[in-house]
Amino acid sequence: AQRVTQPEKLLSVFKGAPVELKCNYSYSGSPELFWYVQYSRQRLQLLLRHISRESIKGFTADLNKGETSFHLKKPFAQEEDSAMYYCALTTDSWGKLQFGAGTQVVVTP
Amino acid sequence: DVKVTQSSRYLVKRTGEKVFLECVQDMDHENMFWYRQDPGLGLRLIYFSYDVKMKEKGDIPEGYSVSREKKERFSLILESASTNQTSMYLCASLLARAHNEQFFGPGTRLTVL
Numbered sequence: 124a125q126r127v128t129q130p131e132k133l134l135s136v137f138k139g140a141p142v143e144l145k146c147n148y149s150y151s152g153s154p155e156l157f158w159y160v161q162y163s164r165q166r167l168q169l170l171l172r173h174i175s176r177e178s179i180k181g182f183t184a185d186l187n188k189g190e191t192s193f194h195l196k197k198p199f200a201q202e203e204d205s206a207m208y209y210c211a212l213t214t215d216s217w218g219k220l221q222f223g224a225g226t227q228v229v230v231t232p
Numbered sequence: 233d234v235k236v237t238q239s240s241r242y243l244v245k246r247t248g249e250k251v252f253l254e255c256v257q258d259m260d261h262e263n264m265f266w267y268r269q270d271p272g273l274g275l276r277l278i279y280f281s282y283d284v285k286m287k288e289k290g291d292i293p294e295g296y297s298v299s300r301e302k303k304e305r306f307s308l309i310l311e312s313a314s315t316n317q318t319s320m321y322l323c324a325s326l327l328a329r330a331h332n333e334q335f336f337g338p339g340t341r342l343t344v345l
Contacts, residue, residue, distance in 0.1 A: 132272065157333070166236075167275075167322065169333040209274055217282055218263055218326045219290065220334060222274040 125150040127210050129223035136200045136230055144195040144226045146184075146210030154212040156193040157220070158184055161207045170195075170208070180204070200230045235259070236325055236337040244343045251310040253340050255323030261335075262328035264306035266290075266298065269320040269339070278321075281306055282328065313344045 126149045136142045148154060158170040171179045173186045173193060184195045193210060210223040239254035257264065263282050267275040267290075277290030279298040287298050295317060299307040306325075310317055320341050324334040 127274075129274075166338045167324075167336040172333065211275075216328075217280060217288070218328070218332065218334065219265070219277055219280060220275070222267075222276070224272055224274040 125154065125212060125214055125221050127212055127221050127223035129208075129210055129226050131226045132224070133227045133229070136228070138202055138230055138232050139199050142197050142200040142204070142228065142230075144208050144210075144228065146193045146195065146223060148191050148193065148210075148212050150191070150212065150214055152214060153188075154214045156184075156186055157211045157213075158182070158193075158195050159209045159211055159222075161209070163206070167209070200228075202230050202232060204228060205230045236323060236335050238321075238323055238337040238340050240340050241338060242341050242343075244345065245310075245313050246345050247314060249310075249313050249344075251313050251342065251344075253308040253310075253321055253323075253342070255306045255308070255325075255337055256304055257306075257323075257325035257335070258304065259325065259327070259335070260303065261325035262303075263326040264300065265324040265326070265334065266296075266306065266308045267322045267324065268292070269322055275322065278308065310342075313342075315344050318342060318344045 156173040160170040161167045211220040265280040266278040281300040297309045323337040
């Protein structure tokens with residue numbers, strides 16, 4: 124069965140510092156990978172997906188099939204980036220998501 | 233703009249009660265999902281539905297059932313609530329096409345006493 128691992132429960136960074144959230148997955152095929160974000164008192168929403176190869180709010184994520192990783196990066200963290208971040212994958216046509224445990228990011232001024 | 237709504241933001245029930253959580257989406261999405269969200273565990277899929285009256289078990293279906301009588305509405309039922317079902321419940325919908333994002337509701341915080 125597929126699995127998503129986010130090793131950091133909490134990441135505390137200073138404003139302006141780089142931030143990297145780690146995500147590793149286990150799946151023998153080619154999954155679709157996503158990062159979802161939940162800001163305080165807001166609903167869970169899509170941040171980015173690997174298929175789009177886009178940069179959203181300064182965040183990027185590269186799929187590394189050799190290392191089975193999909194780490195999320197931002198060169199300069201902002202206070203508004205404080206949120207819970209979930210890495211997720213889907214491997215079937217129904218679009219069911221397998222989530223990691225989540226990483227809480229706190230950006231301090 | 234996709235809207236997914238859930239009937240309650242907060243719910244308090246007693247052990248053994250039958251609990252209904254309702255979810256409605258307004259974008260004609262085929263697929264709908266129920267997850268529970270717990271600290272340290274992330275989101276886990278309870279059930280999903282890909283069409284009216286169709287349902288499939290997710291990873292943790294025990295103690296839950298679902299109903300989808302209309303395309304826009306997906307209900308989660310706790311037949312006999314237990315304290316270990318205290319959690320945040322999230323509903324989501326998805327247009328049945330590859331690479332699409334799931335749209336989530338605001339969540340229902342259920343406490344079972």
